[in-house]
Amino acid sequence: xxxxDKYIDYVKEQTIAHPGESWDKMLLGFQANKLRTKLxxxxxxxxxxxxxxxxxxxxxxxxxxxxDSYVWGNIFTPCEIISCFGLHTLSVECLSCYFSGYxxxxxxxxxxxxxxxxxxxxxxxxxxxxxxxxGAVPVPQYAVTTSLxxxxxxxxxxxxxxxxxxxxxxxxxxxxxxxASVDYLADQLRTFVQKFENLTGxxxxxxxxxxxxxxENETRKELVxxxxxxxxxxxxxELISHLYMMMGMHLLIGTQEFLDLIRFMIxxxxxxxxxxxxxxxxxxxxxFYQETLQSYFNASRKYQIIASDIILDSMEExxxxxxxxxxxxxxIRNMYNGSYSHKADMVAELAESLKxxxxxxxxxxxxxxxxxxxxxxxxxxxxxxIPMLILDGDGIDRRNSHDGQIRTxxxxxxxxLDEDSKEEAAEKEEKRVC
Amino acid sequence: xxxxxxxxxxxxVFESMGVEMKRIEPDVTNFNQxxxxxxxxxxxxxxxxxxxxMRGGYEGVILTTCCDSIRRxxxxxxxxxxxxxxxMLDTPRITKDAGVTLYAQRIREMAQAYEKFSxxxxxERKFLKHLKGKQEEQQYAVKSSALNIGILGARANESIxxxxxxxxxxxxxxLTCTGLGRxxxxxxxxxxxGYARGLLSQFPCMRMEQASNxxxxxxxxxxxxxxxxxxxxQFCDNYAYEYAWLKDWLKRPILLLETDYTxxxxxxxxxxxxxxxxxxxxxxxxxxxxxxxxxxMYVMGIDSGSTSTNAVIMDENRKIKAFSVVxxxxxxxxxxxxxxxxxxxxxxxxxxxIAWIVSxxxxxxxxxxxxxxxxxxxxxxxGAHYFNPSIRTILDIGGQDSKAIRLNENGEVKDFxxxxxxxxxxxxxxxxxxxxxxxxxxxxxxxxxxSKEKIEITSMCSVFAESEVISLIANNKEKADxxxxxxxxxxxxxxxxxxxVGMEPEFMMTGGVAKNPGVxxxxxxxxxxxxxxxxxxxxxxxxxAALDALEKMGRxx
Numbered sequence: 001x002x003x004x005d006k007y008i009d010y011v012k013e014q015t016i017a018h019p020g021e022s023w024d025k026m027l028l029g030f031q032a033n034k035l036r037t038k039l040x041x042x043x044x045x046x047x048x049x050x051x052x053x054x055x056x057x058x059x060x061x062x063x064x065x066x067x068d069s070y071v072w073g074n075i076f077t078p079c080e081i082i083s084c085f086g087l088h089t090l091s092v093e094c095l096s097c098y099f100s101g102y103x104x105x106x107x108x109x110x111x112x113x114x115x116x117x118x119x120x121x122x123x124x125x126x127x128x129x130x131x132x133x134x135g136a137v138p139v140p141q142y143a144v145t146t147s148l149x150x151x152x153x154x155x156x157x158x159x160x161x162x163x164x165x166x167x168x169x170x171x172x173x174x175x176x177x178x179x180a181s182v183d184y185l186a187d188q189l190r191t192f193v194q195k196f197e198n199l200t201g202x203x204x205x206x207x208x209x210x211x212x213x214x215x216e217n218e219t220r221k222e223l224v225x226x227x228x229x230x231x232x233x234x235x236x237x238e239l240i241s242h243l244y245m246m247m248g249m250h251l252l253i254g255t256q257e258f259l260d261l262i263r264f265m266i267x268x269x270x271x272x273x274x275x276x277x278x279x280x281x282x283x284x285x286x287x288f289y290q291e292t293l294q295s296y297f298n299a300s301r302k303y304q305i306i307a308s309d310i311i312l313d314s315m316e317e318x319x320x321x322x323x324x325x326x327x328x329x330x331x332i333r334n335m336y337n338g339s340y341s342h343k344a345d346m347v348a349e350l351a352e353s354l355k356x357x358x359x360x361x362x363x364x365x366x367x368x369x370x371x372x373x374x375x376x377x378x379x380x381x382x383x384x385x386i387p388m389l390i391l392d393g394d395g396i397d398r399r400n401s402h403d404g405q406i407r408t409x410x411x412x413x414x415x416x417l418d419e420d421s422k423e424e425a426a427e428k429e430e431k432r433v434c
Numbered sequence: 435x436x437x438x439x440x441x442x443x444x445x446x447v448f449e450s451m452g453v454e455m456k457r458i459e460p461d462v463t464n465f466n467q468x469x470x471x472x473x474x475x476x477x478x479x480x481x482x483x484x485x486x487x488m489r490g491g492y493e494g495v496i497l498t499t500c501c502d503s504i505r506r507x508x509x510x511x512x513x514x515x516x517x518x519x520x521x522m523l524d525t526p527r528i529t530k531d532a533g534v535t536l537y538a539q540r541i542r543e544m545a546q547a548y549e550k551f552s553x554x555x556x557x558e559r560k561f562l563k564h565l566k567g568k569q570e571e572q573q574y575a576v577k578s579s580a581l582n583i584g585i586l587g588a589r590a591n592e593s594i595x596x597x598x599x600x601x602x603x604x605x606x607x608x609l610t611c612t613g614l615g616r617x618x619x620x621x622x623x624x625x626x627x628g629y630a631r632g633l634l635s636q637f638p639c640m641r642m643e644q645a646s647n648x649x650x651x652x653x654x655x656x657x658x659x660x661x662x663x664x665x666x667x668q669f670c671d672n673y674a675y676e677y678a679w680l681k682d683w684l685k686r687p688i689l690l691l692e693t694d695y696t697x698x699x700x701x702x703x704x705x706x707x708x709x710x711x712x713x714x715x716x717x718x719x720x721x722x723x724x725x726x727x728x729x730x731m732y733v734m735g736i737d738s739g740s741t742s743t744n745a746v747i748m749d750e751n752r753k754i755k756a757f758s759v760v761x762x763x764x765x766x767x768x769x770x771x772x773x774x775x776x777x778x779x780x781x782x783x784x785x786x787x788i789a790w791i792v793s794x795x796x797x798x799x800x801x802x803x804x805x806x807x808x809x810x811x812x813x814x815x816x817g818a819h820y821f822n823p824s825i826r827t828i829l830d831i832g833g834q835d836s837k838a839i840r841l842n843e844n845g846e847v848k849d850f851x852x853x854x855x856x857x858x859x860x861x862x863x864x865x866x867x868x869x870x871x872x873x874x875x876x877x878x879x880x881x882x883x884x885s886k887e888k889i890e891i892t893s894m895c896s897v898f899a900e901s902e903v904i905s906l907i908a909n910n911k912e913k914a915d916x917x918x919x920x921x922x923x924x925x926x927x928x929x930x931x932x933x934x935v936g937m938e939p940e941f942m943m944t945g946g947v948a949k950n951p952g953v954x955x956x957x958x959x960x961x962x963x964x965x966x967x968x969x970x971x972x973x974x975x976x977x978x979a980a981l982d983a984l985e986k987m988g989r990x991x
Contacts, residue, residue: 114933116678116690120475121671147527151501154527155640155675162649162679170643174536175499175524184526184536339522340509363473368669371473372506376513399892404901 007032011102019111020135026102030061033101042238044299046272048265049237049244055261056244059252060098063088072143072166074153075250075310076173076334078327080212081193082144083254085200089144092156094247096127096396097288099137105396108134122366123397125152132160142199143168144192149336150369169195177332177342185328206323212254213320213327219253222262223312224353229266231306231354234275236299240288246310277301278417281351281386282308283361283377284370285395292407296414303414307354309335309347340373344380351386358387358417365394387420389413435491439483440498441612442525442633444541448496450564451545451554457612458495459591460486463697471510477503477670478694479589484510494519494551496544500641501672519551527643529634538630562625565618574607576658581714582606584655584686585613587665587673593700594663594691597707606659609637609652640672652680661687661714663707668694687714690851701796706852709811713847732783733790733987735979736773736804737813738766738797741833741861741946744973745773747781747788748980750987752820756780757973762833766797774803790986792979796834808982810975811839811850817978818942819845821968826938829928829957829965830974831947833861838931840938851934859927861947863899867920870903871913875950878917882952885918887911899923917952925956932961942966944974 011029014022034057041050063070070088072095073079079089099108105123108130113119117129131137143166145153157168169192174181193204229235252258280297282305287293296303313335318326331337335346351359359381363371374390381388391409394400436448437458445455460482465474467488468481480503487495494515497508499522508522524540526533545556576582581603585594589611598605608614614637621628637651638644656662662684666673681688689710693699731750737743739762746757758776762769770793778784785803793804794813801807810830818825819841828839836859837852853859868878889911891899899920906916924947932941941963947953948971958965968974 110930112678114930116674116681116934118666118671118674120669121674151641151672154643155672159675159679170527172527172533172643174526175505175522176540180536180539181524184532187532188528339512340506341512363475365475366671367502368473368476369502369505372476372503373509374473375471376509402901404905 004032004036008102012104012107015102015104015136016107023136023138026099026137027061027065029102030057030064030098034058034061045236045238045241046265046268048235048261048268049241051261051264052241052244052248055252055257056247059088060090060094063090067138067140071140072145072157072168073251074145074148075246076146076148076331076336077144077171078189078331079251080209080216080254080327081189081196083212084204084208085196085202087200089251090140091247091251092128092153093124094251095131095137096124097243099127099131100289100396104131104136106399108136109397120366122150122152122364123394123400125156125366127396129156129159133163139164139166142166144171145169146171146173146331148173148331148334150367171331173331173337175338177338181332182325182328185332186324189324189327209323210320213318213323215256215259216254217318217320219249219259219262220312220315222259222266223249224315226262226266226269227307227312227354229269230304231279231356232275233269233272234277234301234304235269235272237305238288238298239286239290239294239305242282242286242305242308242311243288246308249311275301275304278303278357278414278421279306279355280304281306281347281354281356281359283347283359284308284310284367285362285364287362287364287393287395287401289396289398290393290401290403290406292403292410296410306356307350309343309350312350313346315346315349336369340376343373344377347377348380348384351381351384356386357421358389358413360389360391360413362395363390363392365392365397365400387413387417435493436519437483437487437492437495438497439479439495439504439612440500440525441614441616441636441639442498442500443496443523444544444629444633445616446565446568446618446629447541447545447556447561448548450561451548451552451556453493453548453552453554456492458483458486460695461591461697462486462695465696471514472506475669476506477501478668478696479670480504480507482695483507487511488514492518494521496521496523498523498525500525500639501670503670519548521547526634527641529638529642529644533634534627534631537634538624538626541630542626558625561629562620562622565620565625565629568616568618574605576606577604580604581661581711582659583711584608584659584662585610585665586652586662587677588667588670589613590663590665591693591695593703594665594693594707597704598663598711601708601711603711607655609655610665611639640676648676649680653684656684656686659686661689661710663689663691663710666690666692668692687849702852705796705809705811709809709847709850712809712812713850731789731987732781732787733792733980733983734774734777734788735813735976735981735983736770736791736793736795736801737810737973737975737979738762738770738793738795738801739810739832739834739945739975740796742972743769743773743795743797744976745770745777746973746976746980747777747783748977748984750984752981752984754977754980757970757976759970759972762797767800767802770797770801770803790983792983792986794975794979794982805983806986808979810978811837812847813975813978813982814944815839815841815845815847815978816981817974817976818944820977820981821974822940822942822966824940825942825966827932827935827941829932829941829943830945831859831861831924831928831943831953832945836860836928836931836945838928838935840935849935851931853927853931859924859931861945863924864920864947864950864953866900867903867917870900870907871916873913873917879921879950879952879954881914882917882921883955885912885914887915889915889919891916891919891923918956921950921952921956922960924953925960928957929960937961939963940966942968944968944971946972948972 037054073089109126112126112130316330435454462485465481585608619632736745793801793807798807839850943965
């Protein structure tokens with residue numbers, strides 16, 4: 001057994017036996033992993049994805065080591081505003097993934113369920129609630145959440161406010177996309193800034209926010225460019241690389257550091273050969289631990305995930321002159337807000353520009369807002385003649401993803417895709433002969 | 435006719451336009467349509483609404499942005515009924531002025547959309563008149579003559595209230611989604627703003643920012659009742675948070691009741707509610723005095739479970755005179771007759787010589803010869819206390835459900851949790867696995883004890899677990915190790931139930947699975963305590979039923 005695995009098992013045992021006494025050990029592991037990703041990056045994946053992993057490891061390890069340096073949030077919390085106050089945003093989704101690095105998700109999930117939290121709730125939220133409620137993980141001073149994209153956000157933070165005394169700001173994201181909604185949310189953002197000024201004792205500098213928005217616009221443009229290149233070049237990554245990218249696009253967006261990374265990846269990808277395999281557009285979360293999916297998609301020359309909707313869930317050009325309105329508009333127009341047809345249209349737009357060979361949607365256990373529309377999306381993709389596979393499982397709880405079922409569905413789908421291209425090739429050949 | 439589902443829906447706006455409004459209360463037997471059009475993990479209520487609307491008769495449906503499942507229900511309805519008035523009303527979660535202004539605007543836009551759709555017109559003066567003419571709806575009240583029950587949580591359908599009424603309990607309040615009568619706010623200056631303010635200031639549901647007020651309101655409401663039914667809907671997760679929070683501080687007995695909005699769950703719902711009412715009224719039930727003949731008095735308890743039907747005859751000194759255990763066949767009534775005959779023969783009595791018969795278990799209502807029926811929860815409590823008075827926590831793993839029951843020092847039920855929605859962690863699951871491993875049920879437990887390698891069966895669902903076991907067989911794993919893995923998987927489930935109920939020692943295990951040494955060992959390891967198992971763990975429920983019969987006879991204090 002590798003030393004890291006032994007340490008993981010040790011921390012897991014300690015946490016289960018005495019939650020609340022093993023936090024230093026967990027933190028030490030995160031710090032060690034941060035160093036590892038910098039000094040000994042994973043072999044077999046591209047430099048860009050190595051750097052991305054290192055960046056996300058530092059971001060989380062450093063934030064957690066300084067409890068005053070971050071607030072809790074979700075991936076739709078406007079981190080641009082929070083970073084104007086010199087603070088980081090650590091989201092529920094992101095933290096749960098890191099705790100699962102110690103394979104503690106089952107203990108935390110059971111802990112939450114045993115206190116009465118619904119077993120059918122999203123496993124990210126259950127992991128998070130269990131981690132905090134069991135006392136295994138310390139709490140920050142504050143939290144900021146939005147009603148987007150799921151019911152769990154408000155309820156998880158309200159529950160933890162009562163249990164652990166972490167106050168939070170709740171941003172109500174209207175469903176409709178119109179001026180009234182934008183004004184309503186922009187006002188909430190302004191009020192939040194005032195509240196945060198009082199809370200931190202720091203003055204808010206609007207110019208900083210404008211600058212973040214300028215960088216954000218640039219980053220999004222560059223990301224689209226990168227996705228296009230990724231649909232043309234083989235660029236080895238892992239399932240988890242896409243999750244890191246999602247975290248970066250939501251928690252580090254608006255920072256120069258992240259923009260520089262995307263630009264590096266654009267330069268780096270040009271050095272890689274043409275991609276000849278099947279291009280997959282991934283919808284929703286990725287179960288990064290899932291063996292079969294790893295075996296098919298990690299650094300694969302045959303099947304490459306070229307983009308995911310959770311990374312590019314907003315395509316808004318933001319107006320830096322009206323930063324609060326711009327942020328409000330971005331959140332309201334997010335792919336995950338509003339009707340599912342809005343989402344399907346945005347996925348279609350992405351598919352139009354990237355020309356994937358297939359779409360795979362992963363229906364994460366407990367995620368009603370995403371799973372509930374999967375059948376509608378499949379119909380939309382059918383109209384566009386893009387084959388789509390719906391996989392059921394769990395983004396974090398291994399016990400809810402059955403490898404046999406995932407393997408059978410995935411392999412049948414990939415066989416079908418390969419069969420299609422053989423037929424196409426045969427047709428071409430036939431025409432050529434004729 | 436327009437359908438609606440949410441208390442924040444501006445029903446009166448449409449009524450003032452002469453539209454008939456119907457609150458959709460799905461009463462369905464299956465989700466056949468919903469399974470095709472929606473993902474199975476969507477909230478059962480939303481699936482039920484889809485089934486109901488697909489039956490026809492609605493000109494349209496007014497939905498609010500109340501939760502994720504309803505948002506997706508809108509998408510599906512919109513797709514299915516392009517010609518109907520399927521409207522999603524964006525309802526703010528903030529009740530301050532900004533929320534009120536936005537909501538008033540949204541309601542106006544909706545009225546305009548309906549004008550366009552129907553050709554009718556919305557007239558604010560008419561609307562005001564309509565509001566003024568509304569009678570305040572009757573709210574619930576406490577009754578001193580009955581057990582008073584409050585209902586909290588996610589929307590509860592009428593069947594819960596019906597069961598309570600049948601059992602003579604009074605519904606003192608219903609704070610679920612549409613449980614409270616509507617109250618409208620009239621502001622003659624700003625009619626729509628006033629109305630929107632009124633809607634948003636109703637007793638807040640869990641989607642609202644101000645839902646933290648709920649704690650105080652619930653505390654006050656609860657003081658007036660004997661017990662609370664906290665209702666949740668399968669795949670609706672919002673209310674479980676509140677249950678997890680208030681169960682620790684609300685000083686009232688609470689029953690957590692999950693339903694899936696289909697008629698199928700009726701029997702299970704009834705068992706839970708009845709057991710809860712029994713636990714609330716324990717100790718203050720009027721005692722019937724009835725005695726047959728001059729000689730020794732005998733009573734009988736009969737427990738009709740899904741796997742076995744067990745009968746116990748007891749004398750007035752609480753001594754078990756005889757018992758029988760027969761396999762439950764396709765008809766529970768027939769098996770009960772057989773158990774009755776067998777036990778009567780053993781002790782040489784006739785039915786007429788038994789003073790009182792109490793039936794329990796899932797089939798309790800189908801036993802025609804019983805004088806009354808009591809849920810197996812109360813009976814297991816009584817039975818366990820009888821066999822060993824120091825027992826405080828019971829784990830009962832039966833054929834089709836498993837439950838954990840907490841008792842006080844008098845053997846009265848203080849709390850219980852059940853798992854009956856899925857087969858994982860039940861006797862059925864063990865049977866299924868034994869079949870897959872090609873061993874008998876008895877062998878399964880015995881061979882588990884000889885296991886050498888620890889195998890984790892990680893799947894939570896019994897269907898998945900079965901495939902997992904098949905994969906393990908395919909990988910040439912030893913039967914003993916697989917059997918042990920399965921026993922430990924059951925123990926994990928059981929330990930979750932025990933923790934939810936409170937883990938107070940001493941522990942006892944009842945039900946057929948208690949005869950399985952593999953499971954017993956696994957549970958003991960998991961909880962770190964010994965399990966007390968009586969000689970015949972299957973007859974604990976029947977013994978409890980016999981004790982209940984004796985109590986009814988007034989022979990026991």
